[in-house]
Amino acid sequence: MITQFTQKVKGGCFIAGMVFGGFCLVSFMCALATGNLPALGDALFSGAEACVELFLTLLGAMCLWCGVLEVLRDAGVIGFLENLLSPLLVRLFPETAAEGGETGMAEISASRAANLLGIGNAATPLGLAAMEKLEEHHRFRDMTMFVVLNTAPPALLPTTLLSLRHAAGSSAPARVLPAVWIVSMAGAVFAVLVTGVVCGKRRTS
Amino acid sequence: MNLFLPLLILLLGILFLRRPGRAAGAFLSGAERGFSSAVKLFPTLLLFVTAVALFRASGAVELLSEVLSPVCEKIGVPAELLPLLITRPVSGSASTAVLSDILSSCGADSFTGLCASVVAGSSETVLYVISIYCTGGRMQKMRGVLPAAVMTNVFVTVLTVWVSGVLFK
Numbered sequence A: 001m002i003t004q005f006t007q008k009v010k011g012g013c014f015i016a017g018m019v020f021g022g023f024c025l026v027s028f029m030c031a032l033a034t035g036n037l038p039a040l041g042d043a044l045f046s047g048a049e050a051c052v053e054l055f056l057t058l059l060g061a062m063c064l065w066c067g068v069l070e071v072l073r074d075a076g077v078i079g080f081l082e083n084l085l086s087p088l089l090v091r092l093f094p095e096t097a098a099e100g101g102e103t104g105m106a107e108i109s110a111s112r113a114a115n116l117l118g119i120g121n122a123a124t125p126l127g128l129a130a131m132e133k134l135e136e137h138h139r140f141r142d143m144t145m146f147v148v149l150n151t152a153p154p155a156l157l158p159t160t161l162l163s164l165r166h167a168a169g170s171s172a173p174a175r176v177l178p179a180v181w182i183v184s185m186a187g188a189v190f191a192v193l194v195t196g197v198v199c200g201k202r203r204t205s
Numbered sequence B: 001m002n003l004f005l006p007l008l009i010l011l012l013g014i015l016f017l018r019r020p021g022r023a024a025g026a027f028l029s030g031a032e033r034g035f036s037s038a039v040k041l042f043p044t045l046l047l048f049v050t051a052v053a054l055f056r057a058s059g060a061v062e063l064l065s066e067v068l069s070p071v072c073e074k075i076g077v078p079a080e081l082l083p084l085l086i087t088r089p090v091s092g093s094a095s096t097a098v099l100s101d102i103l104s105s106c107g108a109d110s111f112t113g114l115c116a117s118v119v120a121g122s123s124e125t126v127l128y129v130i131s132i133y134c135t136g137g138r139m140q141k142m143r144g145v146l147p148a149a150v151m152t153n154v155f156v157t158v159l160t161v162w163v164s165g166v167l168f169k
Helices: A002-008 A014-034 A037-074 A077-092 A094-099 A105-116 A120-136 A140-151 A159-167 A173-199 B004-018 B020-057 B060-074 B079-087 B092-106 B111-121 B126-133 B145-168
Strands: none
Touching: A014 A037, A014 B020, A014 B060, A014 B126, A037 A077, A037 A105, A037 A120, A037 B004, A037 B020, A077 A094, A077 A105, A094 A105, A094 A140, A105 A120, A105 A140, A120 A140, A120 B020, A120 B126, A140 A173, A140 B126, A140 B145, A159 A173, A159 B092, A159 B111, A173 B111, A173 B145, B004 B020, B020 B060, B020 B126, B060 B079, B079 B092, B079 B111, B092 B111, B111 B145, B126 B145
16 A cells, blocks of 8 residues: 555655745744744644635636637637737747647737736636646746746736725825836846746757 | 626627537537646645645744844835735735735825835735646746746845835835
8 A cells, every 4th residue: 555655656846845844844933932833733724724715716717717718719819819919929938939839829828818907817727728738748948937927916907906005095096006017017027037047048949 | 897807708698609509619628628727736735825824823924024124124124014025925815914904004105005005016926826837746847937936026025115215205
């Protein structure tokens, strides 16, 4: 039994392991220092519970948006979107653009479009679909670029932020928008540059 | 609020009615693929969400804020921002709670409040994004992700404080 199990253990989860281990250690130390040790045990269970909730939300969104994507692709709407975004996407994802066809550009375009339009609920499922396609074709440079772009803020109109500021009694909730836009833009540009440096220049094939 | 979604629904209605069989077939095959990739995601998601829950329950945010606040004051960052800067990359819901706390205690139009708003509006929950996109063995093949994401996050934070200083002071 045990040997069977060890044979099935997945490799290549090094960073996930490091992150989890680090969080466990830091949490234990801090709980020891602040006297929160009993709360730590409860958090283990409430964390698992919160994850199930998050997963169910995500499951619904994944099914819905992957279905919608397929309908739109079949009707040629995604092709139109791809052409619209292609000047940008060809530069960001050279490996995928070079190969063309059904190898992930449709998913990338749809996800980026949803991101720009502020439909975050759709952008994540579509992004996950894009990652699957890219992985099938072993395009790790493009995958890295895609993930880093997703960690940079998109937000043209951060609605949650505005409603929070309004609720807190701000006389001008939208006053922060120019700053948010400047920082978001610069952040996205920086993300692209850093990824280019980290991954090296585009592969010559 | 968002006009694109209603328009998309209208478009879907037209597409489905034009060729009902084909559209429904496409939808179902897409949804099926979505389902199986979501299920593959769950174990990794569990690992990260639990880590964040432990981190929040341990009081680490308060402790780190206290330790780091003298450093912050020295470089001109309001110390009240620290809890937000710590929680923002880690958890979306926690950082929203911290933000509304800062807005009500310091005032939404104070420098600290404005600065906090820009932080919240212009950064992502980096850990969540990475955990969800880099499941399984992917991380190993994408070694660039973590350093690039961390550098981007640091850059965005520094820029936020600087831009806020220029625009709001």
